[in-house]
Amino acid sequence: MSTTHVHLLLNHFPTVGFVMTIGLFAAAIVARSDQLKQASLVAFVGIALVAIPTYVTGNAAAERLCVAEPGEPCADPAVSRPLIERHEGAAVLSLAVMLTTAGFAWLGLWQQRRMRRVPAWNMAIIGVLSLLTMGLVARAANFGGEIRHPEVRAEQGPVSPEPTLARSIAQYVNDEAWTWIASETLHFIGLSLLVGIVLLIDLRALGVLRSVPFAALERLLPWAAIGFAVNIVTGMLFFVARPEFYTGNSAFYWKLIFVLLASANTLYFFFDEGWAASPGRDVRLFTKVVAASALVLWVGVMYWGSMLPFIGNSF
Amino acid sequence: MAFLEWLQQLPYSIWMNESSSLWAFPMFLFLHTLGMSIVAGGSAAIDFALLGLWPRDSLKSLKNIFPVLMVGFAVNAFTGVSIFMKDAATYGINLDLYIKLLFVLAGMVLLVVIRRRVFDNPEIDRVALPRNARVLAWASLACWTGAIIAGRLIAYVGPVPGL
Numbered sequence: 001m002s003t004t005h006v007h008l009l010l011n012h013f014p015t016v017g018f019v020m021t022i023g024l025f026a027a028a029i030v031a032r033s034d035q036l037k038q039a040s041l042v043a044f045v046g047i048a049l050v051a052i053p054t055y056v057t058g059n060a061a062a063e064r065l066c067v068a069e070p071g072e073p074c075a076d077p078a079v080s081r082p083l084i085e086r087h088e089g090a091a092v093l094s095l096a097v098m099l100t101t102a103g104f105a106w107l108g109l110w111q112q113r114r115m116r117r118v119p120a121w122n123m124a125i126i127g128v129l130s131l132l133t134m135g136l137v138a139r140a141a142n143f144g145g146e147i148r149h150p151e152v153r154a155e156q157g158p159v160s161p162e163p164t165l166a167r168s169i170a171q172y173v174n175d176e177a178w179t180w181i182a183s184e185t186l187h188f189i190g191l192s193l194l195v196g197i198v199l200l201i202d203l204r205a206l207g208v209l210r211s212v213p214f215a216a217l218e219r220l221l222p223w224a225a226i227g228f229a230v231n232i233v234t235g236m237l238f239f240v241a242r243p244e245f246y247t248g249n250s251a252f253y254w255k256l257i258f259v260l261l262a263s264a265n266t267l268y269f270f271f272d273e274g275w276a277a278s279p280g281r282d283v284r285l286f287t288k289v290v291a292a293s294a295l296v297l298w299v300g301v302m303y304w305g306s307m308l309p310f311i312g313n314s315f
Numbered sequence: 316m317a318f319l320e321w322l323q324q325l326p327y328s329i330w331m332n333e334s335s336s337l338w339a340f341p342m343f344l345f346l347h348t349l350g351m352s353i354v355a356g357g358s359a360a361i362d363f364a365l366l367g368l369w370p371r372d373s374l375k376s377l378k379n380i381f382p383v384l385m386v387g388f389a390v391n392a393f394t395g396v397s398i399f400m401k402d403a404a405t406y407g408i409n410l411d412l413y414i415k416l417l418f419v420l421a422g423m424v425l426l427v428v429i430r431r432r433v434f435d436n437p438e439i440d441r442v443a444l445p446r447n448a449r450v451l452a453w454a455s456l457a458c459w460t461g462a463i464i465a466g467r468l469i470a471y472v473g474p475v476p477g478l
Binding site (some may be wrong): 045067181184185188189190193194195196199200203207211212213215216219220223258279298299302303305306308311 | 337341344345348350351352353354356357358359360363364366369374375377379380382383413431459460463464467468471
């Protein structure tokens with residue numbers, strides 16, 4: 001199985017999966033069901049996270065599909081670089097809007113837990129953003145299909161090369177050295193925020209900080225989410241600027257897998273009943289296992305990130 | 316400078332510089348990042364608590380985090396000195412490194428001051444916070460942000476090893 005297979009498999013999540021989630025979200029509003037609402041918010045966040053490896057494996061697939069020097073036609077005359085880059089540009093836009101939707105969905109989960117309800121303004125934002133995402137994803141998917149299916153192309157004949165969003169971002173980051181350095185610095189600040197607060201939560205669950213009330217930790221949680229968001233943005237900026245550093249780098253794929261597992265673990269905490277424990281009380285064993293695995297997973301994310309230049313060729 | 320040259324020629328420094336093992340320089344760099352996230356991130360959490368993002372009547376419950384931060388600092392002192400030894404002659408004349416060390420020193424001093432003034436007081440959950448607690452928290456956040464920025468820049472400004 002190659003990264004191309006993975007791309008063709010994963011691309012159903014941001015397309016089909018996202019549409020189904022919008023249906024679930026609408027059903028939750030009609031049925032006034034908190035459980036359905038929470039399920040749809042979790043799905044919005046989860047699908048946006050899966051959209052990251054979908055995007056990343058797309059660049060890996062492109063490198064296999066079009067073997068050519070920059071500016072030259074692809075070795076296989078059936079595909080062309082402008083078609084691939086048009087798909088890439090539409091994909092990066094849809095990914096950005098989808099991740100923004102996921103950010104508000106995460107906030108909704110946090111509000112549901114802390115205030116027992118998601119305010120109407122946030123429900124409206126999630127609704128509008130998810131519809132916008134759906135349109136942008138459909139556009140990206142359509143351009144993706146046209147790479148290999150000339151029969152569905154709207155306009156026949158060769159597509160002229162145009163500067164796309166993804167390549168324009170890459171050009172800017174590569175021309176302006178400070179953007180890379182500033183993003184690296186922000187990436188370190190973001191990881192400190194995330195790890196510092198996750199550490200506090202996990203040490204509470206593991207009993208080192210047993211007298212800490214869980215309600216206090218919930219108040220800090222958005223700062224960990226901000227750190228995570230900063231790192232998604234800066235991390236994707238590195239990838240979009242220099243995909244060739246990462247698509248052949250095994251440490252990068254391990255890092256992605258660990259990010260997904262660690263995020264799933266962190267999302268689980270929204271539903272853990274152990275958090276009802278009052279200050280000074282031990283939590284149940286299962287919660288401790290989840291907390292310990294969260295620490296292992298986030299440290300693993302950092303490990304693979306540190307190894308990017310040493311196992312692969314990136315920095 | 317003779318001292319820096321001597322430091323760089325020690326067998327340990329040469330191993331750190333020349334070994335291609337993932338357990339040499341790459342592992343030290345990773346541990347340095349891990350230690351940073353514990354010290355800087357943990358300090359930030361304490362600062363947020365002092366700035367009001369924490370129930371006022373349970374500040375004391377955070378006290379046990381301090382030994383964990385000290386372990387993070389010990390890891391970074393050890394890995395930091397080791398990485399310094401690898402290219403002592405170059406790092407030793409990099410002004411930015413000394414700026415970073417000043418931020419780290421100030422951050423650690425603030426951490427100890429915050430523990431003494433706030434968390435060592437057994438009555439802290441019932442009495443008013445010291446008046447300068449908020450100033451200390453903001454200063455601590457500024458120091459760790461400065462340390463991370465200056466630390467990241469060591470790879471780009473001043474004499475940089477390998478460039």
